[in-house]
Amino acid sequence: MTDKSSIAAGTLGGASVRTQQSAARGLWSSRWVFFLAATGSAVGLGNIWKFPYITGENGGGAFVLVYLGCILLIGIPLLMAEVMIGRRGRQNPDGAVARLAREAGANTKWRVAGWLGGLTGFLILSFYLVVAGWALSYIPTTLSGTFSGVGGDASGELFNGLLASPMRLIVCGTLVLAATMLIVGFGVRGGLERSLRFLMPGLFVLLLGLVGYAAVTGEFLQALAFLFVPDFSALTATSVLIALGHAFFTLSLGAGAMMVYGSYLPEGTSIAKTSVLVALADTVVALLAGMAIFPLVFGNGLEPGAGPGLIFVTLPIAFGQMPLGQVVGGLFFVMLVIAALTSAISLSEPSIAWMTERFGLSRLKAVLVSGGLLWVLSLGSVFSFNLWADYQLFGKTFFDSLDYLTTNWLMPLGGLMTVLFTGWVMKEQTVRDAIGIRHGGLFRAWWLLLRFGTPLAIVLVFLNLSGLI
Numbered sequence: 329m330t331d332k333s334s335i336a337a338g339t340l341g342g343a344s345v346r347t348q349q350s351a352a353r354g355l356w357s358s359r360w361v362f363f364l365a366a367t368g369s370a371v372g373l374g375n376i377w378k379f380p381y382i383t384g385e386n387g388g389g390a391f392v393l394v395y396l397g398c399i400l401l402i403g404i405p406l407l408m409a410e411v412m413i414g415r416r417g418r419q420n421p422d423g424a425v426a427r428l429a430r431e432a433g434a435n436t437k438w439r440v441a442g443w444l445g446g447l448t449g450f451l452i453l454s455f456y457l458v459v460a461g462w463a464l465s466y467i468p469t470t471l472s473g474t475f476s477g478v479g480g481d482a483s484g485e486l487f488n489g490l491l492a493s494p495m496r497l498i499v500c501g502t503l504v505l506a507a508t509m510l511i512v513g514f515g516v517r518g519g520l521e522r523s524l525r526f527l528m529p530g531l532f533v534l535l536l537g538l539v540g541y542a543a544v545t546g547e548f549l550q551a552l553a554f555l556f557v558p559d560f561s562a563l564t565a566t567s568v569l570i571a572l573g574h575a576f577f578t579l580s581l582g583a584g585a586m587m588v589y590g591s592y593l594p595e596g597t598s599i600a601k602t603s604v605l606v607a608l609a610d611t612v613v614a615l616l617a618g619m620a621i622f623p624l625v626f627g628n629g630l631e632p633g634a635g636p637g638l639i640f641v642t643l644p645i646a647f648g649q650m651p652l653g654q655v656v657g658g659l660f661f662v663m664l665v666i667a668a669l670t671s672a673i674s675l676s677e678p679s680i681a682w683m684t685e686r687f688g689l690s691r692l693k694a695v696l697v698s699g700g701l702l703w704v705l706s707l708g709s710v711f712s713f714n715l716w717a718d719y720q721l722f723g724k725t726f727f728d729s730l731d732y733l734t735t736n737w738l739m740p741l742g743g744l745m746t747v748l749f750t751g752w753v754m755k756e757q758t759v760r761d762a763i764g765i766r767h768g769g770l771f772r773a774w775w776l777l778l779r780f781g782t783p784l785a786i787v788l789v790f791l792n793l794s795g796l797i
């Protein structure tokens with residue numbers, strides 16, 4: 329191996345020249361590492377921060393049921409398609425779709441399905457890193473014992489104090505951004521592999537512990553009923569759309585992330601099996617987060633629909649009361665930051681791989697350019713909570729608008745184009761070879777779902793969002 333290619337292999341996708349052979353882009357060292365990376369991408373703030381608060385806002389059980397249905401019927405088939413496109417295309421999402429379009433003799437304009445994903449991921453990252461910054465700032469706050477003995481009101485005030493300070497938000501967001509860019513710039517694979525090996529089991533054990541604590545001290549049964557007994561009268565049409573959007577968000581779909589990770593996947597790995605396992609791990613973490621948080625919400629007389637601050641207000645109350653709470657809480661927020669980082673990395677990789685492969689930028693330059701742009705864009709989200717809180721677009725702050733636009737429109741739109749491309753543009757035989765599902769019936773089921781069920785469901789979302797149905 330030449331120096332250049334060994335660096336490339338070490339940094340994943342570090343090939344700086346467009347013409348370099350795909351082998352030099354580097355591959356995951358094993359199927360297990362791909363599984364870790366994809367799970368690391370999927371599991372993040374979406375599971376622990378977003379899932380509980382949108383479940384709370386949308387009335388609980390019925391929303392959870394719809395969300396689970398979306399994961400099963402739309403999320404998993406699309407996840408498989410994205411990974412397949414990445415692996416067969418062996419490029420950044422834009423290049424991969426273009427290559428497969430050419431292979432199918434179709435118009436390369438389909439590449440929009442790829443670059444739109446990269447753009448969406450980029451936009452998401454700009455607000456994602458701000459929320460990850462909240463978690464980061466909670467590490468010292470928790471460790472120093474600030475939360476000891478606080479109740480709901482005091483905890484809420486501490487959180488509002490954080491949001492009111494642009495300086496603290498900028499510093500924390502910048503640190504998260506810098507860490508993400510450092511890892512992406514100097515070795516996605518090594519960094520990911522190391523952090524994920526400990527993170528995933530660690531996060532899981534800690535969450536289980538928190539569920540146990542919440543079960544003993546909080547209103548566990550009320551929480552279980554809230555999460556798992558569907559009350560369909562609480563379900564609005566909008567809730568259904570939010571559940572679908574969140575299925576995209578939590579599985580990292582429609583954002584280029586799974587495509588680009590698929591592009592580093594060695595041949596011979598079962599895409600179907602891995603996708604199911606990733607979705608399963610992701611769902612379990614989200615449900616555990618819900619089971620840890622809602623007993624505390626009800627036990628402390630808080631509102632389930634309190635909004636984005638939900639976990640930052642409720643969990644500290646528990647950390648302030650339990651034995652060794654400072655340490656447990658500190659550890660929890662450390663893990664949350666790492667979980668967010670492993671997602672942030674996958675949000676930034678598509679656009680960085682795109683800049684290096686399409687425009688021949690060095691990886692360092694690509695990291696600096698996207699880091700700079702992201703930093704500026706993130707200020708909009710930071711100021712949404714303080715200086716610009718009163719400037720609203722359609723009744724939403726900049727932060728909320730960006731979240732709404734990306735999660736409810738851009739991700740499903742990218743997903744729709746991806747399923748249409750896979751199901752109707754690519755040749756069935758090519759897809760059959762590329763996906764590698766050996767069981768005929770299973771392939772058929774996936775293929776039918778992908779061609780009809782998934783696009784139809786997404787179109788319904790759009791019609792509903794635009795008020796047409």
Ligand code: PHE
Pocket residue numbers: 369370371372373374375449452576577578579580581583585671672674675
């Ligand atoms: N799935 C991540 C989470 O749940 C967020 C994400 C979205 C990551 C899109 C990559 C792409 O936190």
